[in-house]
Amino acid sequence: MSDINYKYYWLGEKWTDSILENVVYVQSIDDIPTELGGMICLNFVDNQKIEESLKAFYKQTNRWSWCVFVTKETPYSQCVTDGIFNEQQSLDTWYNVQNHIQIMLRHDSLDPLIGWLGVNRQRRLKALKSLESMSIYSYPIIEVLLPELYSTYRYVLSEQSRGIIEAEKLIDRIRVCSHCNSGHLNYVEVCPYCSSIDIDSQSSLHCFTCGHVGDQQSFQRRGKIECPKCLTQLRHIGVDYDRPLENHICNSCSSLFVEAATTSQCLSCDEKIKVEELAVRKIFQFKLGEVGEYVYQHGKSIQAPELSIKGKVDIGFFQNLIAWLNKVALRHGEQHLLLGLHLPSLDEYGKQYGDSKLFSLMDQLTLRLSSMFRDTDICCQYKQDVLLVLMPNTTHSSLSVLQQKLSELSDLIEDDEFELSVFSWNLPDPAIEDSITLWLEALVDETYAAR
Ligand SMILES: [Zn+2]
Ligand SMILES: [Zn+2]
Ligand SMILES: [Zn+2]
Incomplete structure (x- = not known):
């Protein structure tokens, strides 16, 4: 029997809370064997260091089958690990995963993501929000297990439509640029007539005698309200004058309007896009789906992925x-x-x-x-x-x-x-x-x- 079945690995500071049995302290990720079904705990304080180590760890083969724990959770670690290290609970999780792996039919050709979700049913495909990334949300576990993919979002959509994964919880709904898929957008109120961004809100008055509409300021004369056009003194609201609904003015085309239009500008590619033309993305948390379960059990897929080309019909x-x-x-x-x-x-x-x-x-x-x-x-x-x-x-x-x-x-x-x-x-x-x-x-x- 290989060591890996009863000894687990520890990277970073040594554990001082208690004496751990069967632990192997290592200096580097490269000192950890790449067999199936091991367990590792990372003990670092620095978030950056935790993230870098996890990424390096998952670059190696068979890592989908490992139990991974940390001593400090970060938003990133929550997406790719089995949580905070707790000696008894972590070992229980690990034994459970080992049992799963022992009865697996074929691990060599299994999709690593299906394997990862399959060996521990507590695992979820979680989205990470990162303002540095153009698409804002990504699925870190897919990025590390399937590094050759161009877009984790499209992969998720495709795997969901095939039933490999199943949406469990809606996390967010975002709008992205229909040109470059960036989620970094600026929404601006503009003039509904000429689309200029140079608009102001103003309180206007409307003179019933001559029909003039203008800024309230221009009606103020010697403490009284008087129409600047026809010089009628306006005493009673509703009788001599009223306030028009149009309380916005465009400084470019001088139009008055009730409600400004909203447009969006992509901060990544500068494209101007109407809000209703932005692409809407729903960000879900996923678990293993029915087809995914089948593939996990039988080691093969029922249906192959399809090309998704625009203008494609059945x-x-x-x-x-x-x-x-x-x-x-x-x-x-x-x-x-x-x-x-x-x-x-x-x-x-x-x-x-x-x-x-x-x-x-x-x-x-x-x-x-x-x-x-x-x-x-x-x-x-x-x-x-x-x-x-x-x-x-x-x-x-x-x-x-x-x-x-x-x-x-x-x-x-x-x-x-x-x-x-x-x-x-x-x-x-x-x-x-x-x-x-x-x-x-x-x-x-x-x-x-x-x-
Ligand atoms: Zn205008
Ligand atoms: Zn007037
Ligand atoms: Zn864009």
Whole structure:
């Protein structure tokens, strides 16, 4: 039996409250073995030091299976550790985790996040608020366990939609810039007519005799209220004058208005965005979901992650759309292009590197493909490894440019194993009239046959 099953590790100042049994004091993270299911306690006073040590610790393999305790909690440690060290409770938690690991079927290919959530059911996926980060909220445990991801927020959304994780508690709702996803926004009241920020509130009066509206100040004459335009003395409110509802004035266009409009400016990219056009993000705390539980128990995933490209539609809709567009094209002599992207290594890739790596690849692909297609192009993930793109009013002649772009894209993907094959078909095709389903199946067979 390995030492790691009954001895645990201690980094930082020695414990002086009591004499600890079976503890191994180490000087550095690198002195801790990387086997499965160990336990470590960090004893530092400095928050920065705690955070740095935790990050360094999780960089090493198998750390998802470890119990991690601290002697002082920080907002960061609450997201990635099992809490404050207490000899008896910490050991109980640890024995529990060890039991979980012993009966696990396969730990080698298990997604580290699912493993981390699975071996200790007290663990939660928690969001950390940090003003230094552009997106304000992040999920530190995802950042340390899956460092290859571009966006932990998108990963969380995708894993939630697959049922891997389940929302437990809404922590916050924030608005982010629709351009750069920054959460650092400034809200400004502006003139609803000319959008100028140069507005003031003022108390105005309205003269019933001549209809003049002006600043209350300008009505004050020798201790009396008198209209500066028609010089009528105003005695009774409601009879001679009243206060208009418009109590704001724009110094740029001189408009008077009741309520200012609100606009927002992104402090990160300077873009001006209407408040209703900002993206809303709900920040949840998550626990292991039903599908996550299944994956944890069986060591494999039920469904693979999907590409999330703008303008993406489901298969039924896509089929109807092609059938309809085909008819229109036949009648009006239009030319459309249907592009097939086959990602031949995807299936293998997932099996070999696991879901999180596969997600990272999909994430990169999503990002790059989205920037390539036009708003009017329609994408459909027809099979897990086949993406169809309908490009209206595109002729075959633009194909070489597209192919060039796609091959550049394929080179940009940070993975040598990755290949992307491109196929294309012209619309209209009279054969579609018979059956769109069969026609599309034949296309997909064609892409598979080309392997
Ligand atoms: Zn104005
Ligand atoms: Zn007047
Ligand atoms: Zn921005």
